[in-house]
Amino acid sequence: MGLIVQKFGGTSVGSVERILNVAQRVKDETDQGNQVVVVVSAMGKSTDQLVDLAKEISAAPNKRDMDMLLSTGEQVTIALLSMALNEQNLPAVSFTGWQAGIVTEPVHGNARITTINTETVKNQLAAGKVVIVAGFQGITEDGEITTLGRGGSDTTAVALAAALKADKCDIYTDVTGVFTTDPRYVKSARKLQSVSYDEMLELANLGAGVLHPRAVEFAKNYQVKLEVRSSMERVEGTVIEEEASMEQNLVVRGVAFEDEITKVSVLGLANSLTSLSTIFTTLAENHLNVDIIVQSTTEAETANLAFSIKTQDLMETLNVLENNKGVLNYEQLDAENKLAKVSIVGSGMISNPGVAAQMFEVLAKNQIQIKMVSTSEIKVSAVVEEKHMLKAVEVLHQAFGLSADSE
Numbered sequence: 001m002g003l004i005v006q007k008f009g010g011t012s013v014g015s016v017e018r019i020l021n022v023a024q025r026v027k028d029e030t031d032q033g034n035q036v037v038v039v040v041s042a043m044g045k046s047t048d049q050l051v052d053l054a055k056e057i058s059a060a061p062n063k064r065d066m067d068m069l070l071s072t073g074e075q076v077t078i079a080l081l082s083m084a085l086n087e088q089n090l091p092a093v094s095f096t097g098w099q100a101g102i103v104t105e106p107v108h109g110n111a112r113i114t115t116i117n118t119e120t121v122k123n124q125l126a127a128g129k130v131v132i133v134a135g136f137q138g139i140t141e142d143g144e145i146t147t148l149g150r151g152g153s154d155t156t157a158v159a160l161a162a163a164l165k166a167d168k169c170d171i172y173t174d175v176t177g178v179f180t181t182d183p184r185y186v187k188s189a190r191k192l193q194s195v196s197y198d199e200m201l202e203l204a205n206l207g208a209g210v211l212h213p214r215a216v217e218f219a220k221n222y223q224v225k226l227e228v229r230s231s232m233e234r235v236e237g238t239v240i241e242e243e244a245s246m247e248q249n250l251v252v253r254g255v256a257f258e259d260e261i262t263k264v265s266v267l268g269l270a271n272s273l274t275s276l277s278t279i280f281t282t283l284a285e286n287h288l289n290v291d292i293i294v295q296s297t298t299e300a301e302t303a304n305l306a307f308s309i310k311t312q313d314l315m316e317t318l319n320v321l322e323n324n325k326g327v328l329n330y331e332q333l334d335a336e337n338k339l340a341k342v343s344i345v346g347s348g349m350i351s352n353p354g355v356a357a358q359m360f361e362v363l364a365k366n367q368i369q370i371k372m373v374s375t376s377e378i379k380v381s382a383v384v385e386e387k388h389m390l391k392a393v394e395v396l397h398q399a400f401g402l403s404a405d406s407e
């Protein structure tokens with residue numbers, strides 16, 4: 001007998017019919033003699049609808065109220081799923097995040113889980129029940145309701161799996177696994193059998209959207225074996241583990257992409273030892289996330305600096321820079337919109353030089369200009385014009401042997 005954590009996302013629990021389908025997937029596990037903890041998201045797009053409701057009342061609602069509101073979405077699903085299981089004579093009990101002992105730091109809207117008091121859940125499992133836990137929510141030491149950031153139910157599931165030392169954590173979703181690139185845009189995308197934690201972290205952070213990045217971090221830290229799989233189709237998914245073997249000696253595992261990127265240039269920046277730290281500290285203090293940074297150093301008195309941000313943060317970034325112009329000591333700001341980031345990811349890169357060179361060559365051959373570049377041990381990212389994004393993804397996917405038709 002094993003202990004399995006199953007997580008079902010919003011689409012998978014989006015209607016009564018689908019909740020009944022989920023009940024069946026739970027029953028399949030208990031029929032095999034397993035103990036099961038189920039983590040669920042809010043039904044369908046209901047979290048978005050709650051956000052819209054709030055917006056109708058306030059442009060900037062306070063974050064405590066937002067958590068109070070958004071945490072209700074998951075509560076609907078746990079109750080309905082529990083009813084569905086009990087209806088099938090499979091004893092089940094539903095718990096909110098706080099009832100399940102999920103304690104978080106005191107941050108509204110994007111809290112991290114600090115501890116999980118597993119006693120209640122363990123007792124119910126021992127009593128033979130399926131335990132259903134609301135994803136995406138927890139409670140602070142002071143008894144305040146918090147949420148874990150959009151997409152955070154994945155993190156609830158992995159954290160519970162780690163705390164309960166579960167044998168496995170299955171993430172059920174509306175796709176059949178993790179793909180070499182987004183199959184909605186690239187027809188030749190293939191499902192991967194396995195991906196390493198590090199690769200998945202890069203892919204999750206790069207906007208691949210299949211898993212919440214913090215869930216992958218948790219899985220890596222606690223070595224939780226994850227599988228991303230379909231709630232509708234009964235097929236094998238993608239396993240995420242420490243060492244994933246490379247198929248056919250490929251060096252790249254996947255191509256990720258993200259649009260709505262803006263490049264901000266700071267021109268005529270005083271060339272002092274502290275100018276960079278001052279700029280990025282100021283941005284960080286205003287919770288503005290900067291991605292790629294390019295600096296041109298010269299002996300001259302001023303230097304130029306460029307960095308990329310999400311386009312949605314542009315207004316605020318410019319405001320912060322302008323309001324601090326005196327301290328930051330630069331001459332001029334410039335912004336280039338309609339950019340995108342295309343990245344290749346694969347742990348095979350560590351031992352294979354020339355991967356970045358090949359990427360640049362492929363893009364050049366296709367007349368795609370690179371605006372900015374960044375690399376890590378297992379990733380190379382290039383910022384290109386948004387209108388070239390999908391073409392770039394396609395040619396890279398093909399060039400690195402990932403396309404179904406390039407085998």
Ligand code: ASP
Pocket residue numbers: 009010041042047048073135136149150151152153154
């Ligand atoms: N319901 C939350 C969201 O839509 C959490 C989740 O689904 O993971 O972001």
Ligand code: MG
Pocket residue numbers: 009151154210211212
């Ligand atoms: Mg999700």
